[in-house]
Amino acid sequence: MRPSFAALRLQHLLIRDSGAALAGMPLFLPDDGPAGLDDRTSLRWSVRSRGDHGLLFVNNHQPHEPLPDHERVRFQVCLGERTLTLPARRVTIPSGAHFVWPLGYEAGRGVRVEWASAQLVTRLELDGTPVSVFAATAGVTPQFCLPSDAVVSGPARVETSDAQDADRMVVSVPEPGPEALLTVTGPEGPIRLLVLSEEQALQAQRVRIGGVDRLVLCDEPVLADGDSLRIHTARTRLELAALGVEREAAAAYRLIGPCLSEPRTDGVFTRWTLAPGAAGGRTASPRPPTVECVRAEAVVPPARTGGSHRRASAPLDADFDNAAVYRITLPAGTPAADGEELLRLTYTGDAARAYVDGQLIADHFWYGPAWEIGLRRFADTVAEHGIELRILPLAPDGKVYVDATARRGLEAARKRVSLDGVDLVSVRRITLTVLSGSEDDE
Secondary structure (H helix, E strand, O other): OOHHHHHHHHHHHHHHHHHHHHHOOOEEOOOOOOOOOOOOOOOOEEEEEEOOEEEEEEEOOOOOOOOOOEEEEEEEEEEOOEEEEEEEEEEEEOOOOEEEEEEEEEEEOOEEEEEEOOEEEEEEEEOOEEEEEEEOOOOOOOEEEEEOOOEEEOOOEEEOOOOOOOOEEEEEOOOOOOOOEEEEEEOOEEEEEEEEOHHHHOOEEEEEEOOEEEEEEEOOOEEEEOOEEEEEEOOOOEEEEEEOOOHHHOOOEEEEOOEOOOOEEEOOEEEEEEOOHHHOOOOOOOOOOEEEEEEOOOOOOOOOEEOOOOEEOOOOHHHHHHOEEEEEEOOOOOOOOOEEEEEEEEEEOOEEEEEEOOEEEEEEEOOOOOEEEEOHHHHHHHHHHOEEEEEEOOOOOOOOOOOHHHHHHHHHOOOOOEEEEEEEEEEEEEEEEEEEOOOOOO
């Protein structure tokens, strides 16, 4: 699981709740936006809106080329008959930041958030109360523009601003995290706003347990199956936190499973430390795989390009007939019955393929990180035949882009190929049974 997984999950949670409305919103670009694709100095932002609600998008991230920080930033947006100026004070948008801020967000029970300088993650209803979960933006204090007659309680302070109407107030949340739960009471009752830090938001997952949507925080993906949670992990210890809305309700969960610690309160969350123990974690195989070099030399394939932009093309099937060949034999009992076994390979080369009994099971284009192949689905065939690995070098005139941190390794692939490392990583399954706080253990 790459870091992009959590970032995409955060985006998908937003789309889950706001996608239908977003689909009907026209795009509006600022007059002072970038002059073109090569403009690296103008802040890249836009608004999608319809009527009196919308979303403000900011993207100060570009792959492989850092964009500059933007200081003293404030946005002015026409939304319906109102002109919004946000946030309350000018802020710095750091290099690499990308976020979506809501405009005219209906939080429930008649409470309208005119704007927020935090990204909406998801909205749930817990214990009959709407809870909107937000993610802080790096370097920006989360702020919420609320009706001036709303009653706000929680870790927030009221800001002063020369750009807000008399019927609006701005509240800031100086310290996002498990404690940052605001209760906002409007004309139809209370709603809650929970503001997570940027790091915690990347752990946020919405799962449905026993017919109820819940929010959990975990570094690994958490899968819900009826009244159980399932986690696949290669860690020896893992933290899991579940949202409980209020301090006194934070013990609304009990988990039966490989928990290292008793549940403890962490703000509005209940937190456990999980220990896969003998059934999981990053464990070494009883014996390492054995490697046999069948053919050390490889014929360099010609550099090929394709498409209208003449970009680098993959080697042909026939090229792999002349690749360097290695045979990998795994120790008996691989993979274990209760999880997955990853074959982790490091090699010098441009492209590689893995075969089992003559069948192609995986391929890879070298770009720096190790290549991982899940073996469970091929367990029986791998046990009988092993794995054949074929590696091709990069042509001297081949034009392939990799990140600057990996270019030395790619340059080595123009001169030689080699299988540099083979090991196994055990990924075990943790299953937790979820009980309500009122149930007996049995």
